[in-house]
Amino acid sequence: MVSLTINGEKHDLDVPDEMPLLWAIRDVVGLTGTKFGCGVAQCGCCTVHLDDAAVRSCVTPVSAAVGKSITTIEALGTPEQPHALQTAWIDEQVPQCGYCQSGQLMAISGLLKTNPHPTDADLASSITNICRCGTYGRIRKAVARATGGGQTS
Amino acid sequence: MTTINRGDFVRLGSVFAGSLVLGVSANGCANQSHGAPSASASPETAGFKPNAWLIVHPDEKVTIFVNKSEMGQGVATGMPTIVADELDIPMDNVIMEFAPAAAVYADPGFHLQITGGSTSTASMWMPLRTAGASARAMLVAAAAKQWGVDPSTLTTKNGSVIDAKNNRTATYGSLVAAAAAIPAPAKPTMKTPDQFTLIGKVNQRIDTPLKVNGTAKYGIDVRVPGMKFASVLYPPVFGAKVVSFDASKAKQVKGVTDVVQIPSGVAVVADNSWAAFQGKAALVVKYDNGAFAGQSTETLKARYLKLASDGTGAIPAVERGSKDVSGKRLEATYFGNLAAHAAMEPMNATASVTPGGVEIWAPTQVQTMAQASAAKIAGVPVDKVQIHTTYLGGGFGRRLYTDFTNDAVWVSKAVKAPVQVIWQREDDTQHDWYKPMGANSVSGVLDDHGNLVAMQHTVVMDSIYEGLGFPLPPSGLDAISMDTVVNSSYEIPNYHAYYINPKSGVPPGSLRAPGANWNTFVVETFMDELAHAAGKDPLEFRLALLKKNPRAQNVLRTVAKNASWGSPAAGTKQGIAFGFWNGTSVATVAEVSMNGNTPRVHRAFVVADVGRAVNPTIVLQQLEGATNYGLSMALASIITIKNGAVQQHNFYDYIVMRIDEAPEIHAEIVSSSENPTGVGEPATVTIAPAVASAVFAINGKRARVLPFSEAYT
Numbered sequence: 001m002v003s004l005t006i007n008g009e010k011h012d013l014d015v016p017d018e019m020p021l022l023w024a025i026r027d028v029v030g031l032t033g034t035k036f037g038c039g040v041a042q043c044g045c046c047t048v049h050l051d052d053a054a055v056r057s058c059v060t061p062v063s064a065a066v067g068k069s070i071t072t073i074e075a076l077g078t079p080e081q082p083h084a085l086q087t088a089w090i091d092e093q094v095p096q097c098g099y100c101q102s103g104q105l106m107a108i109s110g111l112l113k114t115n116p117h118p119t120d121a122d123l124a125s126s127i128t129n130i131c132r133c134g135t136y137g138r139i140r141k142a143v144a145r146a147t148g149g150g151q152t153s
Numbered sequence: 154m155t156t157i158n159r160g161d162f163v164r165l166g167s168v169f170a171g172s173l174v175l176g177v178s179a180n181g182c183a184n185q186s187h188g189a190p191s192a193s194a195s196p197e198t199a200g201f202k203p204n205a206w207l208i209v210h211p212d213e214k215v216t217i218f219v220n221k222s223e224m225g226q227g228v229a230t231g232m233p234t235i236v237a238d239e240l241d242i243p244m245d246n247v248i249m250e251f252a253p254a255a256a257v258y259a260d261p262g263f264h265l266q267i268t269g270g271s272t273s274t275a276s277m278w279m280p281l282r283t284a285g286a287s288a289r290a291m292l293v294a295a296a297a298k299q300w301g302v303d304p305s306t307l308t309t310k311n312g313s314v315i316d317a318k319n320n321r322t323a324t325y326g327s328l329v330a331a332a333a334a335i336p337a338p339a340k341p342t343m344k345t346p347d348q349f350t351l352i353g354k355v356n357q358r359i360d361t362p363l364k365v366n367g368t369a370k371y372g373i374d375v376r377v378p379g380m381k382f383a384s385v386l387y388p389p390v391f392g393a394k395v396v397s398f399d400a401s402k403a404k405q406v407k408g409v410t411d412v413v414q415i416p417s418g419v420a421v422v423a424d425n426s427w428a429a430f431q432g433k434a435a436l437v438v439k440y441d442n443g444a445f446a447g448q449s450t451e452t453l454k455a456r457y458l459k460l461a462s463d464g465t466g467a468i469p470a471v472e473r474g475s476k477d478v479s480g481k482r483l484e485a486t487y488f489g490n491l492a493a494h495a496a497m498e499p500m501n502a503t504a505s506v507t508p509g510g511v512e513i514w515a516p517t518q519v520q521t522m523a524q525a526s527a528a529k530i531a532g533v534p535v536d537k538v539q540i541h542t543t544y545l546g547g548g549f550g551r552r553l554y555t556d557f558t559n560d561a562v563w564v565s566k567a568v569k570a571p572v573q574v575i576w577q578r579e580d581d582t583q584h585d586w587y588k589p590m591g592a593n594s595v596s597g598v599l600d601d602h603g604n605l606v607a608m609q610h611t612v613v614m615d616s617i618y619e620g621l622g623f624p625l626p627p628s629g630l631d632a633i634s635m636d637t638v639v640n641s642s643y644e645i646p647n648y649h650a651y652y653i654n655p656k657s658g659v660p661p662g663s664l665r666a667p668g669a670n671w672n673t674f675v676v677e678t679f680m681d682e683l684a685h686a687a688g689k690d691p692l693e694f695r696l697a698l699l700k701k702n703p704r705a706q707n708v709l710r711t712v713a714k715n716a717s718w719g720s721p722a723a724g725t726k727q728g729i730a731f732g733f734w735n736g737t738s739v740a741t742v743a744e745v746s747m748n749g750n751t752p753r754v755h756r757a758f759v760v761a762d763v764g765r766a767v768n769p770t771i772v773l774q775q776l777e778g779a780t781n782y783g784l785s786m787a788l789a790s791i792i793t794i795k796n797g798a799v800q801q802h803n804f805y806d807y808i809v810m811r812i813d814e815a816p817e818i819h820a821e822i823v824s825s826s827e828n829p830t831g832v833g834e835p836a837t838v839t840i841a842p843a844v845a846s847a848v849f850a851i852n853g854k855r856a857r858v859l860p861f862s863e864a865y866t
Contacts, residue, residue, distance in 0.1 A: 033368065037497050059597065073366065093356070137815060
């Protein structure tokens with residue numbers, strides 16, 4: 001039995017210690033906003049927060065998440081209080097197919113915790129999430145809109 | 154999928170339709186409810202249902218059924234926008250619902266329920282306007298009857314019928330019962346474009362909010378009570394068969410419940426996806442690898458190049474004017490490697506086979522084919538197969554195939570439970586329907602003034618059309634594999650085009666602008682070679698060959714103006730290219746520098762003429778996205794074959810673009826009052842040749858191979 005705290009709720013799961021967190025979240029707990037893209041930490045679709053850190057849940061065993069606070073896209077914001085990135089994603093009409101966007105939002109919101117005003121160059125060096133629809137330009141604009149575009153003033 | 158408005162395509166289209174035995178009706182518009190959702194399916198279906206496309210509910214909401222698959226290209230917003238505008242309701246009142254698989258929802262051009270060829274808006278434009286206008290006329294007639302006035306004295310606005318003379322209004326919701334008794338008009342009056350309130354003006358997408366909070370449901374997110382998860386081990390070599398397998402270790406994996414053989418491979422069924430993957434890894438399988446096991450990229454490439462050079466089996470596609478024209482002659486041979494779709498959502502489908510029928514939940518682009526195929530596998534009539542289309546996590550043509558829906562049906566049938574078959578990324582990379590290899594032999598003749606007076610073009614490419622499961626016409630000509638060559642936009646007096654089908658054994662796929670995504674690279678790069686040999690500006694050289702084509706001229710001139718053609722930013726060079734896909738003219742200028750052997754695209758300017766843009770923001774998204782998709786594929790995406798199997802596995806060896814390589818893109822739609830044309834694919838084709846010509850301007854190296862990682866070494 002593994003005990004996980006996901007979006008503030010405790011779940012006791014009968015899964016092996018080495019099961020990747022992604023599958024515990026999706027197939028066992030049933031939260032499907034976190035996506036499967038590659039299974040080898042390449043694409044970032046599966047990004048969630050472990051405490052304050054953005055991690056690739058497809059290669060994070062559930063045992064590594066015990067005792068930590070797991071946040072998924074479902075709890076990034078609320079309908080009443082969306083995350084600033086979610087609002088900017090709508091304002092800039094970022095998503096096309098949308099499949100990678102949970103991961104993009106979790107990865108970039110994770111980045112904002114240590115770098116609240118990332119530049120385009122910061123995104124280029126820190127964010128490796130893949131978007132096959134090619135929404136990268138709109139992601140840059142939305143991040144700038146939400147954070148002031150690298151300006152710290 | 155490609156155009157259907159040319160002779161060859163019409164012929165192909167009739168084969169396309171005739172190969173199905175479903176009795177699909179072509180005029181699937183008003184008042185045919187066959188196969189449409191039943192009124193009791195959900196609480197939202199109560200109300201006035203004038204045709205298959207919409208239901209007006211008493212609470213003023215209107216359910217609009219979308220018969221096209223939403224894979225990012227925006228149909229879930231665009232289709233309802235067209236209906237809502239003619240119906241005269243605000244977008245806030247729209248409830249979008251994906252249509253079930255049914256004859257009434259067939260595409261009027263393909264006679265199939267299918268999403269491909271950037272045809273959705275073009276082909277559904279009039280049927281959806283008619284459906285909305287028809288419903289509006291019935292609501293007006295219902296109000297007129299209640300009030301005892303002539304319908305022509307009434308107007309509509311924002312979901313209400315207005316009697317201005319007598320200062321009264323009736324909301325559509327209040328009229329649902331009365332409207333149900335009104336017959337549908339034979340020829341409803343549609344709006345004139347100046348009356349549009351939504352078309353051309355809506356710039357948000359219905360699905361954006363769902364895609365930023367994790368609530369949009371894709372195929373992989375389907376959850377059905379009692380369902381299992383399955384992963385299939387497919388033979389790595391194309392055409393190979395399973396001889397025997399040992400599942401004893403797989404069955405020891407915690408969570409694995411069944412291991413079953415299906416026609417495509419061995420399926421491991423489990424309580425969760427990960428257990429299924431673990432079980433698959435523990436399978437021991439013996440294969441009969443078959444004849445293709447001896448093939449490699451090198452053997453295939455050698456054969457393609459030989460065919461392109463000696464012309465064996467060439468099928469005439471266009472023969473215009475003389476083949477014997479004197480002047481300055483240029484010849485070149487181009488070779489394009491295999492590429493994979495690599496949609497972000499791996500292939501998957503969920504099926505439940507019961508004695509009564511089949512239910513499928515899937516991210517499919519081909520409802521009609523998935524339904525027909527499932528019926529055959531399960532041994533039930535087609536009308537006992539229900540298809541629920543989910544959101545698609547990218548499509549790009551990959552989901553035009555029924556392999557993944559078939560497998561879900563096979564496994565569910567075997568284990569007698571609902572099953573989601575989920576592919577690992579490695580399965581997706583190694584069992585795609587690939588952008589075929591292409592070997593193209595081209596020649597051109599310039600007269601004394603540097604005008605292009607003759608061109609010959611031979612295309613060696615597997616048949617994309619056959620890959621889709623349809624028989625070629627008796628000539629053997631595949632107009633999809635020949636796209637942009639068989640229907641060249643350029644006005645060249647002496648023009649000859651030939652097709653050779655090498656039948657390589659690699660599954661040939663329809664990938665975003667199929668055929669054209671390679672052939673346009675050849676044509677446009679060769680145009681740059683010719684312009685250079687003629688000593689002419691590449692823009693002017695093209696304009697001289699498009700004199701009768703004002704829309705092509707317009708996009709070229711506009712993109713040149715936007716990009717300050719001839720005055721590149723410091724440290725960069727420019728390249729230009731023109732493309733034509735299914736009615737849409739597109740042109741791109743790329744601003745490039747070299748980083749070692751890798752082109753670095755700083756800015757890309759793209760301009761398209763898509764006719765009237767229903768949702769301008771979505772059109773711009775598609776121009777931007779297609780540019781990045783085409784550039785990503787051109788930079789370093791390559792699938793290679795060794796011993797009959799694909800050598801790449803995942804995103805660490807099948808390389809796609811990330812944000813660090815994404816150029817700044819300036820997209821523009823030229824203003825047009827023509828009917829809409831497609832936008833999902835066109836801009837895929839022009840970026841690679843624009844980049845290649847810019848690189849030539851930098852270092853004099855001509856890329857006659859794609860991807861660039863194979864060309865610049």
